[in-house]
Amino acid sequence: MSTQTFWTRRRAKRYIGKAAFFLLIVAILLFTVFPFYYAILTSFKSGSELFEVDYWISQFNVTNYASVLDQESFVDSIWNSILVSSMTVLIAMLLGLTAAYALGRVQFRGRAPILMIVLGVSMFPQVAVLSGLFEVIRAMNLYNNPWSLVFSYTIFTLPFTVWVLTTFMRQLPKELEEAAIVDGASPVVTLFKVFVPLMGPAMATTGLLAFIAAWNEFLFALTFTLTNDQRTVPVAIALITGGSQHELPWGHLMAASVIVTVPLIVLVLIFQRRIVSGLTAGAVKG
Amino acid sequence: MAIPKSTPAVAAAAAIEQPRRRGRVSVQRVRAAWLFLIPMLVVLAAVAGWPLLRTIWFSMTDASFSDLTTYSFIGLENYLVYDNGAWYGVLADPVWWQAVWNTLFFTVVSVGLETIIGLAIALTLNMQFRGRGWVRAATLVPWAIPTIVSAKMWGWMLHDQFGMINHLLLTLGLIDAPLNWTANPELSMWAVIMVDVWKTTPFMALLALAALQMLPSDCYEAAKVDGVNPVKVFFRVTLPLIYPALMVAIIFRVLDALRVFDVIYVLTSNSRDTMSMSVYARQQLVEFQDVGYGSAASTVLFLIIALLTISYLYLGRKQFGGEA
Numbered sequence: 001m002s003t004q005t006f007w008t009r010r011r012a013k014r015y016i017g018k019a020a021f022f023l024l025i026v027a028i029l030l031f032t033v034f035p036f037y038y039a040i041l042t043s044f045k046s047g048s049e050l051f052e053v054d055y056w057i058s059q060f061n062v063t064n065y066a067s068v069l070d071q072e073s074f075v076d077s078i079w080n081s082i083l084v085s086s087m088t089v090l091i092a093m094l095l096g097l098t099a100a101y102a103l104g105r106v107q108f109r110g111r112a113p114i115l116m117i118v119l120g121v122s123m124f125p126q127v128a129v130l131s132g133l134f135e136v137i138r139a140m141n142l143y144n145n146p147w148s149l150v151f152s153y154t155i156f157t158l159p160f161t162v163w164v165l166t167t168f169m170r171q172l173p174k175e176l177e178e179a180a181i182v183d184g185a186s187p188v189v190t191l192f193k194v195f196v197p198l199m200g201p202a203m204a205t206t207g208l209l210a211f212i213a214a215w216n217e218f219l220f221a222l223t224f225t226l227t228n229d230q231r232t233v234p235v236a237i238a239l240i241t242g243g244s245q246h247e248l249p250w251g252h253l254m255a256a257s258v259i260v261t262v263p264l265i266v267l268v269l270i271f272q273r274r275i276v277s278g279l280t281a282g283a284v285k286g
Numbered sequence: 287m288a289i290p291k292s293t294p295a296v297a298a299a300a301a302i303e304q305p306r307r308r309g310r311v312s313v314q315r316v317r318a319a320w321l322f323l324i325p326m327l328v329v330l331a332a333v334a335g336w337p338l339l340r341t342i343w344f345s346m347t348d349a350s351f352s353d354l355t356t357y358s359f360i361g362l363e364n365y366l367v368y369d370n371g372a373w374y375g376v377l378a379d380p381v382w383w384q385a386v387w388n389t390l391f392f393t394v395v396s397v398g399l400e401t402i403i404g405l406a407i408a409l410t411l412n413m414q415f416r417g418r419g420w421v422r423a424a425t426l427v428p429w430a431i432p433t434i435v436s437a438k439m440w441g442w443m444l445h446d447q448f449g450m451i452n453h454l455l456l457t458l459g460l461i462d463a464p465l466n467w468t469a470n471p472e473l474s475m476w477a478v479i480m481v482d483v484w485k486t487t488p489f490m491a492l493l494a495l496a497a498l499q500m501l502p503s504d505c506y507e508a509a510k511v512d513g514v515n516p517v518k519v520f521f522r523v524t525l526p527l528i529y530p531a532l533m534v535a536i537i538f539r540v541l542d543a544l545r546v547f548d549v550i551y552v553l554t555s556n557s558r559d560t561m562s563m564s565v566y567a568r569q570q571l572v573e574f575q576d577v578g579y580g581s582a583a584s585t586v587l588f589l590i591i592a593l594l595t596i597s598y599l600y601l602g603r604k605q606f607g608g609e610a
Contacts, residue, residue: 029421035439095325127587134354237438
């Protein structure tokens, strides 16, 4: 074998390697993005176009969007979702911050068991509390009311918030707190004047993750609300039906799906770095 | 996260702190800590502790969903009872055992596939290449999409007559006739798994990537100098090093998969071929209005998950027993 063929073979091998790597990237992108792209594509079709499979967006027919947004109950459900998710985040954040301060900054007996309880609750199968929670919600007169969802969603947002905020809270330097104590600041002042301003990024991350979890929740929303105007968007989408069971209005469905998903995707893409750190703080470190 | 460096004044202030004073302060701090914790603990008790106890109690009654106030105690009859020569109760119901089997199959296959594909994606994203940030951002898309939406999206792609997947497979000549993905008993579980794998692989990939990026580079340089085969490097160096982080991610996903509800409910509704334990329990509770029986099924599911959670906490206890 001459030197020249050796070099060309080496170069060819490198090109093949590069091409294979490029194909791998394309495969990953197709795998992750294509289904959503296909939903967008479908949402712009109507009538018989729906039933012809193609892979490019050829027309922007917005009739599906118009008719979905024309439905009063769907718009109601968007508002319900916004209300439920933001109130859930607010409550989880308020209770979570104080709890995380106690768990992350103060050493006291019983701390480890409390952390375990919190982690344990975050692993509850939701269906295991369904009948008990239903009774509580009935007793509070919140059945078929979005506030029942704000109440019940704390079962998964609160443990998560406490857990992640505790992890972040622990990483803050001790000196700050000591200085505040020397200045005679009470724990409440220390928490809200010293720590909370520094927790901004951590709070944004946990808040966003809790918001997404609340926005996407289905089981409680399906069980604790009854009428269309009280529902949240996942339930509204799940219950979109056509003339018969086999005749779903796929165009409407995909338009509704895109409407409720695009804001989330935009948020996630803006905060992607933070989300990765939040997910790892919630899982790997825990 | 950016943390401002402590100023000299802060350090000096910390230095003059008196030991005697610290004692009083720490008593005050512990009291404050409990005051801070009480609201959180009360809320958790109201949304998790009490409802769970009530569910366990209901599982020993004949309560009905339409009226939770009148019921009578029937002991363990919802779980298992021998009556007139036959066994009744959740534990004697073949549909329940089918649901248990479905859930286990779903959990093992989905989490297994997610781990393998997630690792592959993480290894790719761990390489240096142009546009890496974009690809990483793209992998977050499925994770951000609500489960209901992804189930509907895939329901459309898997549609028996107009679905894009059947069209693609027909065009490629892999099948002769369209497949009924969500209704065919042999395919429907795989359809559910496909959707779940698509949706949750990003979570696995990101956690694996985070672990990969914390690895020391010197082992790899040494392996490169010695000309060790990359496959060997992966199994001998990379995998053992990221194993702990990967295990935590897998356990999280397993606990999540065992309580799966929405993807199955939306994609295949109450079909027995794909019914999970959660779907079974909710069907009994809400659709059949049998709170006692449904609660018994929920309690069994809770016990299974609690057992796994406790063993996980036991194994991972070193991780959070430590310093403040």
